[in-house]
Amino acid sequence: MAGGFPKEVRGNGLTGIVPVLFAAGLFAYFVSLVPNISSNEVLRWNSAWVPSLGIDLAFLVDGLSLTFALLISGIGTLVLLYSNTYLAGHPQYARFALFLTAFMVSMLGLVLADDLILLFVFWELTTITSYMLIGFSHEGEKSRRNALQALFVTGAGGLAFLAGLILLATFAGTTSISGILTMGDELRAHALYLPILILLLAGTLTKSAQVPFHFWLPNAMAAPTPVSAFLHSATMVKAGIYVMARVHPAMSGTDVWLWTLTILGALTAVFSSLLALRQTDLKQALAYTTLMALGTLTLFLGQESGYAMTAFATFLVVHSLYKASLFLVVGCIDTATGTRETDQLGGLGRLMPITAVAAALAALSMAGFPPFLGFIGKELKYAGAIAVASEPVLVAGAALLSNALMLAVAGVVAFRPFWRGSVPSTQSPQEAPWQMWLGPILLAGLGALFGIYPDLLQVALIAPTVISLTGEVGEVKELKLWAGINVPLMLSIATFVLGLLIYAGHVRLRAFLGRAFAVLPDLDLGWDRFLDGLKAFAKWQTRIVQNGKLSSYLFATFLTIAAGLLLTLVYTGLPTIAVDLSDVEWKHASIALLTIAGAVLALFTNSRIAGIAALGVVGIGIALIFIVFSAPDVAITQLLVETLIVVLVAVVMLRLPSLPKAEFRLSHALLSVAVGASVSLILIAVVSSPLDMRLTDYFEATSWPEAFGRNIVNVILVDFRALDTFGEIAVVVIAALSAYALLRTTRKGGSS
Amino acid sequence: MNSVILRVGTRYLAGLLLVFSFYMMMRGHNEPGGGFIGGLTGATGFVLYAIACGTHDARAALRVLPQTIAIWGLGIALTAGLFAALFGDDLFTGQWLFIGATENDKGLPLSSVLVFDIGVYLVVFGSILTIVFAMEEEI
Numbered sequence: 001m002a003g004g005f006p007k008e009v010r011g012n013g014l015t016g017i018v019p020v021l022f023a024a025g026l027f028a029y030f031v032s033l034v035p036n037i038s039s040n041e042v043l044r045w046n047s048a049w050v051p052s053l054g055i056d057l058a059f060l061v062d063g064l065s066l067t068f069a070l071l072i073s074g075i076g077t078l079v080l081l082y083s084n085t086y087l088a089g090h091p092q093y094a095r096f097a098l099f100l101t102a103f104m105v106s107m108l109g110l111v112l113a114d115d116l117i118l119l120f121v122f123w124e125l126t127t128i129t130s131y132m133l134i135g136f137s138h139e140g141e142k143s144r145r146n147a148l149q150a151l152f153v154t155g156a157g158g159l160a161f162l163a164g165l166i167l168l169a170t171f172a173g174t175t176s177i178s179g180i181l182t183m184g185d186e187l188r189a190h191a192l193y194l195p196i197l198i199l200l201l202a203g204t205l206t207k208s209a210q211v212p213f214h215f216w217l218p219n220a221m222a223a224p225t226p227v228s229a230f231l232h233s234a235t236m237v238k239a240g241i242y243v244m245a246r247v248h249p250a251m252s253g254t255d256v257w258l259w260t261l262t263i264l265g266a267l268t269a270v271f272s273s274l275l276a277l278r279q280t281d282l283k284q285a286l287a288y289t290t291l292m293a294l295g296t297l298t299l300f301l302g303q304e305s306g307y308a309m310t311a312f313a314t315f316l317v318v319h320s321l322y323k324a325s326l327f328l329v330v331g332c333i334d335t336a337t338g339t340r341e342t343d344q345l346g347g348l349g350r351l352m353p354i355t356a357v358a359a360a361l362a363a364l365s366m367a368g369f370p371p372f373l374g375f376i377g378k379e380l381k382y383a384g385a386i387a388v389a390s391e392p393v394l395v396a397g398a399a400l401l402s403n404a405l406m407l408a409v410a411g412v413v414a415f416r417p418f419w420r421g422s423v424p425s426t427q428s429p430q431e432a433p434w435q436m437w438l439g440p441i442l443l444a445g446l447g448a449l450f451g452i453y454p455d456l457l458q459v460a461l462i463a464p465t466v467i468s469l470t471g472e473v474g475e476v477k478e479l480k481l482w483a484g485i486n487v488p489l490m491l492s493i494a495t496f497v498l499g500l501l502i503y504a505g506h507v508r509l510r511a512f513l514g515r516a517f518a519v520l521p522d523l524d525l526g527w528d529r530f531l532d533g534l535k536a537f538a539k540w541q542t543r544i545v546q547n548g549k550l551s552s553y554l555f556a557t558f559l560t561i562a563a564g565l566l567l568t569l570v571y572t573g574l575p576t577i578a579v580d581l582s583d584v585e586w587k588h589a590s591i592a593l594l595t596i597a598g599a600v601l602a603l604f605t606n607s608r609i610a611g612i613a614a615l616g617v618v619g620i621g622i623a624l625i626f627i628v629f630s631a632p633d634v635a636i637t638q639l640l641v642e643t644l645i646v647v648l649v650a651v652v653m654l655r656l657p658s659l660p661k662a663e664f665r666l667s668h669a670l671l672s673v674a675v676g677a678s679v680s681l682i683l684i685a686v687v688s689s690p691l692d693m694r695l696t697d698y699f700e701a702t703s704w705p706e707a708f709g710r711n712i713v714n715v716i717l718v719d720f721r722a723l724d725t726f727g728e729i730a731v732v733v734i735a736a737l738s739a740y741a742l743l744r745t746t747r748k749g750g751s752s
Numbered sequence: 753m754n755s756v757i758l759r760v761g762t763r764y765l766a767g768l769l770l771v772f773s774f775y776m777m778m779r780g781h782n783e784p785g786g787g788f789i790g791g792l793t794g795a796t797g798f799v800l801y802a803i804a805c806g807t808h809d810a811r812a813a814l815r816v817l818p819q820t821i822a823i824w825g826l827g828i829a830l831t832a833g834l835f836a837a838l839f840g841d842d843l844f845t846g847q848w849l850f851i852g853a854t855e856n857d858k859g860l861p862l863s864s865v866l867v868f869d870i871g872v873y874l875v876v877f878g879s880i881l882t883i884v885f886a887m888e889e890e891i
Contacts, residue, residue, distance in 0.1 A: 633784045637792065640789065640792035640796060644799065648887060651803075651884070651887050707865070708863070709865075710782040710783070711780060711781055713786070714785070715781065717786060717788070717872075718869045718872070719865050722844040723833070723843070723844045725829075725872060726830065726844065729876070732876065733875055733878075733879055736819065736878070736879035737822075739883045740882050740886045743887060744886065
């Protein structure tokens with residue numbers, strides 16, 4: 001990739017442009033909703049989906065969902081524009097654009113859904129589409145592994161999440177989210193509150209990569225850089241955050257909620273900022289700072305105060321803006337120089353001035369310098385931390401430490417490569433084309449704009465978001481650049497000092513952290529071990545269960561049948577056996593004798609052909625019974641099937657070696673007797689209870705007038721129950737094709 | 753199986769079975785028969801042919817791959833079922849057309865139900881032959 005940017009930027013034609021326009025259209029639409037939302041309206045759109053279960057295609061736009069929707073579609077537009085150049089001429093660009101657009105739409109659906117089931121559908125769609133995106137460079141082994149890891153971790157969380165949603169719907173008696181949110185007090189007092197909370201958090205914390213599920217996120221860096229920018233800034237990982245924020249009004253306020261979120265959030269924030277400092281790869285460093293942001297957001301969601309909520313909403317926007325911008329900048333650096341290692345980068349500022357400006361703006365916002373939005377976000381964070389009633393020192397301490405580390409990382413990522421050292425002689429970097437610097441500079445510029453004019457953001461998005469979180473207008477705190485000399489300002493100054501100190505010593509600190517973290521268990525490695533163990537276990541149990549011997553399969557099958565039948569008999573009580581043989585005619589008796597004779601012969605013969613013929617006799621005996629009791633259709637079918645089975649079995653059997661001498665197996669004999677006896681008993685029980693004739697009467701009465709047919713059996717098959725028949729013939733086709741495929745493979749494998 | 757009598761007999765029998773299978777299917781709505789039985793009967797004819805003359809000849813006589821027939825059958829059955837939607841009925845509701853119907857006589861009844869039954873016939877016919885041919889050839 002050291003070749004730098006393509007000389008002439010052609011993009012990918014229509015497949016490149018259409019997704020950009022689509023995303024831009026969505027963004028424009030959401031912007032047009034801003035006036036409604038900032039006047040505290042809530043927009044709803046409803047359409048029945050599964051009315052029998054009360055599930056609706058319900059969408060809702062309020063402050064919280066609009067903030068997310070704007071971030072998703074806005075950053076989505078810029079990322080798609082960027083990718084069109086970044087991946088110009090990629091042979092699979094159409095696929096990439098499709099995945100990315102699908103992912104964006106799923107994310108939008110997720111944040112707009114107002115129905116639990118709908119929410120879950122979009123939740124899983126984001127999991128699947130992000131899997132496709134992370135594994136986009138599918139030729140790489142590592143890329144596939146990391147994509148699968150993300151899929152498994154978030155997918156497993158998704159299962160728990162689904163269980164939580166179902167419990168929540170059971171509790172509320174509705175799947176409407178806005179309906180559930182009004183039941184907060186009942187929910188918190190309910191016995192199901194704890195299970196619901198645990199299950200929902202299992203989903204959201206895995207999706208948002210909180211400690212100890214954090215390991216998949218840095219690995220997801222295997223994706224192309226624009227994907228990382230998108231997944232990490234506004235989407236994917238924020239899905240968990242979004243859901244926690246969405247249920248916040250109904251579920252927060254308990255000790256469990258407070259402590260789980262506060263502790264995990266604080267832990268993730270500090271832990272991951274330390275890890276971020278350790279990285280030498282720019283993209284990896286950014287990935288860990290994302291974890292820090294997620295931890296901080298989780299931390300604030302644990303609280304209830306208006307300050308915490310305002311801090312949450314502000315930091316959400318701040319982070320999305322600078323993070324997307326920085327990722328895109330890293331993509332530019334990578335393309336220009338062919339490396340992302342901090343040690344090999346330097347002096348890019350003069351050669352890539354626009355990228356450098358974008359990086360600087362974003363980094364200043366990230367580091368929390370005034371007058372950027374990041375500064376306001378940080379002030380609010382401290383104000384929010386101090387407003388925490390329970391543990392202000394813990395929260396403020398975690399915030400202080402992680403902010404200082406963030407400042408240092410911002411320096412490493414966005415300052416050093418541009419303004420320190422000189423360009424190594426092996427590289428000849430040049431400025432990125434406009435499609436690639438436009439996104440970073442716009443996003444970073446917004447960070448500065450909103451910092452200088454915080455009212456813009458305040459009125460448009462922050463206030464409505466806080467209102468959807470707290471439900472009260474009075475809870476909204478103002479965004480101010482200068483709030484006077486107060487504790488947050490003191491903490492900010494402390495952050496700058498500490499952060500600059502860390503930056504100055506970051507090389508030494510990195511070496512120290514490397515040694516320190518070596519002591520901790522490597523969860524990523526543990527994950528591989530876990531998967532290996534799982535595979536070994538699967539192999540072991542397959543060897544036991546699927547041992548390849550047909551007779552043991554049949555034994556297991558019939559054992560299950562016998563057990564089921566006998567248990568039924570025990571449960572319902574034995575039928576009174578009063579067999580009345582008075583009306584048995586000679587023809588009935590002779591058919592029965594014939595059938596029994598066939599079965600006995602099949603048991604004791606040593607010749608395969610005799611065995612097949614004997615089984616055929618049994619089948620034909622049964623067909624005769626149908627004829628005697630005037631069921632000609634069934635009888636014909638039975639006869640034909642019997643004939644075909646004999647032919648088929650003969651085809652196979654005649655090519656096998658002749659039967660070994662039949663030996664007597666007690667277990668098989670016992671099982672046969674058990675199956676036979678239980679089936680007979682159940683049949684006797686069925687016959688002795690009066691037959692319910694309602695269906696028969698109905699079909700007899702309606703077959704001719706309604707379906708114009710006299711053969712009731714056939715009319716049922718093709719008209720009354722045609723859908724069932726269709727299902728059956730579909731199964732027949734599938735079975736035939738599977739058998740065909742199986743037979744073909746055995747020959748290729750040479751095992752037959 | 754290398755038997756001249758079987759081979760010669762099969763030539764006629766297979767054809768007869770095929771005609772008979774069609775007859776069984778067409779009468780199915782009012783008399784014993786129908787797509788399942790028809791398909792089974794037709795397949796028996798070709799199975800017999802395959803045993804007597806070998807699957808190569810049987811496949812040549814069939815001209816089309818049996819699995820193709822089965823899949824077409826499934827498609828036809830589905831089309832017949834979806835056909836009802838055109839008239840605003842629930843899926844798989846039988847649609848009838850009585851040509852030349854008078855007061856006492858229903859005339860020539862044409863129906864989507866019959867089309868569905870033809871689909872069933874083809875599925876059964878094709879599926880059985882798919883398996884039998886494969887078994888004959890691969891084992």
